[in-house]
Amino acid sequence: MATVGAALRHTRTAEVGLAALGVSGRAATRPAALLVPGDEIVFHTKIARLPVDLTTRVVRADADAMSSVLISGPLPELRHETVLAEVGPRTLLTDSVHWTTPFGPLGRLVDVAVVRRFVLDVLATRIAAVRELAESWATRPIVVGTAIVHKGRLLAQQRSYPAPDAGRWELPGGRVEPGEDESAAVVRECQEELAVEVRPTGRVGTDVPLSNGMLLRIHAAELADPTATPKAVEHSEVRWVEADELAALDWLDADRVLVHSLRNLLTGT
Numbered sequence: 130m131a132t133v134g135a136a137l138r139h140t141r142t143a144e145v146g147l148a149a150l151g152v153s154g155r156a157a158t159r160p161a162a163l164l165v166p167g168d169e170i171v172f173h174t175k176i177a178r179l180p181v182d183l184t185t186r187v188v189r190a191d192a193d194a195m196s197s198v199l200i201s202g203p204l205p206e207l208r209h210e211t212v213l214a215e216v217g218p219r220t221l222l223t224d225s226v227h228w229t230t231p232f233g234p235l236g237r238l239v240d241v242a243v244v245r246r247f248v249l250d251v252l253a254t255r256i257a258a259v260r261e262l263a264e265s266w267a268t269r270p271i272v273v274g275t276a277i278v279h280k281g282r283l284l285a286q287q288r289s290y291p292a293p294d295a296g297r298w299e300l301p302g303g304r305v306e307p308g309e310d311e312s313a314a315v316v317r318e319c320q321e322e323l324a325v326e327v328r329p330t331g332r333v334g335t336d337v338p339l340s341n342g343m344l345l346r347i348h349a350a351e352l353a354d355p356t357a358t359p360k361a362v363e364h365s366e367v368r369w370v371e372a373d374e375l376a377a378l379d380w381l382d383a384d385r386v387l388v389h390s391l392r393n394l395l396t397g398t
């Protein structure tokens with residue numbers, strides 16, 4: 130589900146997935162990246178030969194839901210929410226689109242006759258793009274990152290190497306070894322990097338595809354001994370960070386798109 134969630138957030142889903150229907154979309158923020166709340170996407174299309182331009186803003190991008198709202202366009206209102214659920218080994222994706230026509234009763238007829246069909250086609254094309262991306266990522270090696278929460282703060286660690294990443298912040302973790310359970314990898318990496326024992330408590334945010342061909346997946350954890358003090362064994366520094374300080378840290382690029390999820394973890398929202 131976290132991999133499907135990542136595919137849903139990828140700008141390619143908006144850009145390439147819809148091109149087949151004559152809809153061109155462009156994320157106004159960063160190309161080829163995972164969207165975060167606040168990002169805007171500009172769409173250009175034609176409905177019944179009339180050009181339609183609209184801009185939406187992402188308001189949620191979590192492991193179990195993604196949603197966006199209209200901020201400019203020819204409609205008074207447009208909201209789109211996608212909810213994900215695990216159903217056995219599969220991920221069920223449910224889209225809801227709500228819009229208000231600007232043309233009164235006549236507009237509602239056009240909605241039923243034309244727009245509804247168009248929206249269903251757009252959703253089907255988008256789901257196919259999400260499936261293709263998610264399937265291409267599903268076999269990647271996993272890097273676990275650990276969101277250790279203690280007294281309402283998150284532990285971040287500062288890298289000392291390689292040179293381009295030195296001084297930037299990340300979560301404790303590393304590659305899952307062949308045959309190793311992800312939770313076991315979380316416990317092992319925290320022991321190696323921080324010399325403390327942690328207890329995994331769940332998952333955080335969507336996966337993040339890394340430029341090195343791996344997939345970053347975040348697990349939440351707590352200190353097994355609440356009085357233990359994590360040490361920077363391999364890093365320059367470890368720091369307990371408050372929710373309000375998260376955005377100001379110079380995170381690795383992959384972690385930056387998870388900051389809103391880490392913040393939600395700390396604030397319990």
Ligand SMILES: Nc1nc2c([nH]c(=O)n2[C@H]2C[C@H](O)[C@@H](COP(=O)(O)OP(=O)(O)OP(=O)(O)O)O2)c(=O)[nH]1
Pocket residue numbers: 272273274275298299300301302303304339341345381382383384
């Ligand atoms: N541990 C960790 N790795 C991350 C994060 N974000 C991120 O892009 N990465 C990348 C950096 C590395 O390319 C890879 C982690 O693999 P790793 O920890 O086994 O490897 P490393 O580069 O530190 O090298 P090494 O320990 O093998 O010397 O994932 C993060 O928050 N935590």
